[in-house]
Amino acid sequence: MTDQNWSILIPEIFLFIWALFIFGLDLGIKRKNPKILGYSAMAGLTITGILLAIFNGGILFKGMFQSDQLAIFFKVIFIGSAFMAVGSSFDIASEKIRHHRGEYYGLILFSTVGMMFLSSASELITLYIGMELTTIPLYVLAAFYKDDKLSVEAGLKYLIVGAFSSAILLYGLSLLYGLTGTTDIVTMKINLSLVFLSYGKIGPGLILAMIMVIAGIGFKLALVPFHMWAPDVYQGAPTPITAFLSVGSKAAGVVAFARIFVNGLIAFASDVMKPLDWGIIVAILAAAAMILGNITALRQRNIKRMLAYSSIAQIGYVMVGMVAASELGIASVGYYMFIYLFANMGAFTIATIFNDKTGSDGIISYSGLSKTSPIFAAYMSIFLLSLAGIPPLGGFAAKYLVFAAGIQAGYTWLVIVALLTSVVSLYYYANIIKTMYFSAEEPTIKIHPSFPANLVLLISVIGIILFGIFPGPILDWALESAKIFAF
Amino acid sequence: MLQYLALASILFAIGIFGVLTRRNTIGILMSLELMFNAVNINLVTFNKYIGPDNLTGQIFATFVIVVAAAEAVVGLAIVLLLYRNWRGIEVDRINLMKW
Amino acid sequence: MFNTFFPILVLIVLATIIAIAMATVSVIFGRRTKGGAKGEPYESGIKPVGDTKERIPVKFYLIAILFIIFDIEVVFLYPWAVIYNKLGMFGFVEMLVFVVILMVGYFYILGKGALKWD
Numbered sequence: 001m002t003d004q005n006w007s008i009l010i011p012e013i014f015l016f017i018w019a020l021f022i023f024g025l026d027l028g029i030k031r032k033n034p035k036i037l038g039y040s041a042m043a044g045l046t047i048t049g050i051l052l053a054i055f056n057g058g059i060l061f062k063g064m065f066q067s068d069q070l071a072i073f074f075k076v077i078f079i080g081s082a083f084m085a086v087g088s089s090f091d092i093a094s095e096k097i098r099h100h101r102g103e104y105y106g107l108i109l110f111s112t113v114g115m116m117f118l119s120s121a122s123e124l125i126t127l128y129i130g131m132e133l134t135t136i137p138l139y140v141l142a143a144f145y146k147d148d149k150l151s152v153e154a155g156l157k158y159l160i161v162g163a164f165s166s167a168i169l170l171y172g173l174s175l176l177y178g179l180t181g182t183t184d185i186v187t188m189k190i191n192l193s194l195v196f197l198s199y200g201k202i203g204p205g206l207i208l209a210m211i212m213v214i215a216g217i218g219f220k221l222a223l224v225p226f227h228m229w230a231p232d233v234y235q236g237a238p239t240p241i242t243a244f245l246s247v248g249s250k251a252a253g254v255v256a257f258a259r260i261f262v263n264g265l266i267a268f269a270s271d272v273m274k275p276l277d278w279g280i281i282v283a284i285l286a287a288a289a290m291i292l293g294n295i296t297a298l299r300q301r302n303i304k305r306m307l308a309y310s311s312i313a314q315i316g317y318v319m320v321g322m323v324a325a326s327e328l329g330i331a332s333v334g335y336y337m338f339i340y341l342f343a344n345m346g347a348f349t350i351a352t353i354f355n356d357k358t359g360s361d362g363i364i365s366y367s368g369l370s371k372t373s374p375i376f377a378a379y380m381s382i383f384l385l386s387l388a389g390i391p392p393l394g395g396f397a398a399k400y401l402v403f404a405a406g407i408q409a410g411y412t413w414l415v416i417v418a419l420l421t422s423v424v425s426l427y428y429y430a431n432i433i434k435t436m437y438f439s440a441e442e443p444t445i446k447i448h449p450s451f452p453a454n455l456v457l458l459i460s461v462i463g464i465i466l467f468g469i470f471p472g473p474i475l476d477w478a479l480e481s482a483k484i485f486a487f
Numbered sequence: 488m489l490q491y492l493a494l495a496s497i498l499f500a501i502g503i504f505g506v507l508t509r510r511n512t513i514g515i516l517m518s519l520e521l522m523f524n525a526v527n528i529n530l531v532t533f534n535k536y537i538g539p540d541n542l543t544g545q546i547f548a549t550f551v552i553v554v555a556a557a558e559a560v561v562g563l564a565i566v567l568l569l570y571r572n573w574r575g576i577e578v579d580r581i582n583l584m585k586w
Numbered sequence: 587m588f589n590t591f592f593p594i595l596v597l598i599v600l601a602t603i604i605a606i607a608m609a610t611v612s613v614i615f616g617r618r619t620k621g622g623a624k625g626e627p628y629e630s631g632i633k634p635v636g637d638t639k640e641r642i643p644v645k646f647y648l649i650a651i652l653f654i655i656f657d658i659e660v661v662f663l664y665p666w667a668v669i670y671n672k673l674g675m676f677g678f679v680e681m682l683v684f685v686v687i688l689m690v691g692y693f694y695i696l697g698k699g700a701l702k703w704d
Contacts (some may be wrong), residue, residue, distance in 0.1 A: 125546065152568045164519065177543070181533075236583075297581060554659055556654055
């Protein structure tokens with residue numbers, strides 16, 4: 001029991017207890033003042049962030065839980081996305097979740113704890129537990145509007161697909177365990193290299209394991225061809241939860257992927273393995289995601305579905321950095337997720353506020369928003385342009401880095417596909433802006449977000465512009481975090 | 488060892504088949520449980536042959552059991568909501584959203 | 587050998603013949619009745635009431651759902667109990683924390699009124 005640095009677990013423990021506290025508070029205040037729950041959830045997340053800054057760097061439970069730079073980087077993204085999801089939830093129609101506000105916020109916090117565990121996992125069991133702790137609260141949250149058929153349908157679809165994918169992932173993990181005799185990712189890497197050196201090739205078991213793990217995590221990331229659930233779930237679930245799913249849950253999948261593949265199975269991304277390396281499989285999936293996501297997004301009429309397809313495409317861009325499997329690659333993935341956090345959360349927050357006001361998710365109902373609420377139309381334009389990757393916003397720097405990493409690693413064809421599809425994506429993002437600014441219809445709607453939603457929007461806009469013009473600090477940090485993988 | 492792994496893979500395949508073909512939501516949840524149990528068989532078998540003094544696989548299996556139960560509970564709760572909203576739990580009736 | 591087992595063979599043959607004969611005779615000479623008591627699950631037992639596909643109140647379902655959680659969590663207690671002596675105080679405190687978290691869940695259920703039966 002030596003070498004136990006318990007203090008690195010403090011942020012997680014604190015957030016967990018705080019979530020229990022919010023559940024209790026909900027019972028205690030008898031729903032008299034629902035706002036206090038939301039504010040206390042935001043306060044809890046802020047305190048967790050501060051604790052994270054104080055207690056970090058260390059290894060616990062013989063390496064099952066480690067708080068390295070990569071984990072910290074992604075934990076900040078998770079806490080940020082949970083903070084923004086809670087902040088934008090103040091505006092959702094209060095009668096829809098009137099009786100369950102405490103559970104709503106508490107479950108978001110539980111899911112965040114799961115993500116934080118996941119990002120710290122350097123071992124398969126912890127990784128699996130973290131992933132399940134992330135998704136099980138999200139099943140409940142997706143079906144949270146109990147009397148809304150769309151929401152229940154979204155919950156059902158998410159549950160079935162999520163459980164199915166985690167079973168496939170588990171089967172792959174069990175094969176990995178069987179082939180290497182360990183669940184520790186670093187030991188696994190060493191054992192696999194030894195096996196490879198002595199036999200000179202990899203067996204079908206390992207290929208099967210890799211495909212199953214890619215499929216399992218691919219479902220969580222909504223990579224093509226495992227993306228079918230995403231649009232339906234995104235459309236049906238409560239909008240802040242959709243935002244949380246598309247940022248937090250995706251970042252969790254990304255970090256799990258990085259831990260397993262870029263660390264544990266890095267030996268099987270090299271040229272020696274061609275055509276059986278995981279790099280080429282993931283590169284093909286990423287290309288498919290970019291093409292299919294962007295093209296299908298063109299014909300969407302519902303803003304949540306459009307953002308769902310856009311997020312499928314975005315994860316394709318992230319995977320370009322991932323297949324590069326270099327220091328720059330991982331750093332660019334981190335930077336991309338960081339900017340994506342601001343842009344996507346911001347766009348979904350506007351969608352939440354708008355839906356609350358008008359009850360509509362149709363893109364057409366945004367027409368003329370610039371005349372009644374010019375500030376929010378401007379915000380939305382900034383978010384969408386950042387998602388499209390227009391300089392000088394953050395999305396441009398992120399895309400640039402990811403493409404640079406891809407070219408550096410020799411995936412030129414993939415980067416060309418990515419460039420072409422980003423041009424396509426500009427069309428549907430610009431279409432919304434055109435609807436907001438140049439529609440002939442007479443606008444009727446004026447939106448007044450509450451204070452927390454305003455705060456979220458402001459943070460997002462500042463984040464996008466600031467880190468777009470000065471990518472330095474975040475990029476340095478991301479590079480630092482990528483150093484934990486020995487390339 | 489091979490026969491156990493074969494059993495696990497057959498169970499897993501039956502589970503996948505069930506998830507893809509069942510119309511009844513409860514049936515789908517049962518098939519999912521089958522898949523998780525196939526994984527458990529795999530883990531315990533590997534554990535037995537890798538090293539009896541190392542219990543990682545068995546611990547993993549224990550966690551899988553617990554997580555599968557939690558997932559089943561959430562699934563059953565959602566089935567209850569389905570019944571309330573649709574008066575039935577056949578999945579082919581639940582198709583409001585299509586691409 | 588043959589002598590010892592011959593009576594048993596005779597018994598088997600006789601028993602088969604008699605059984606077949608009785609069944610045949612009852613088929614040929616017996617009266618046929620349909621419906622009435624014959625159609626019931628227990629011809630001379632308790633009269634059945636209602637359908638077997640009776641709806642069960644959803645409360646049972648709810649209790650069952652809650653039961654599964656607490657039932658399965660006990661899985662962790664078994665390995666813990668087996669090596670309890672080796673773990674010492676650390677293991678005890680660890681398990682105490684676990685059980686306390688479960689208790690919080692239980693009290694939450696109570697507080698929400700999920701276990702109220704009307």
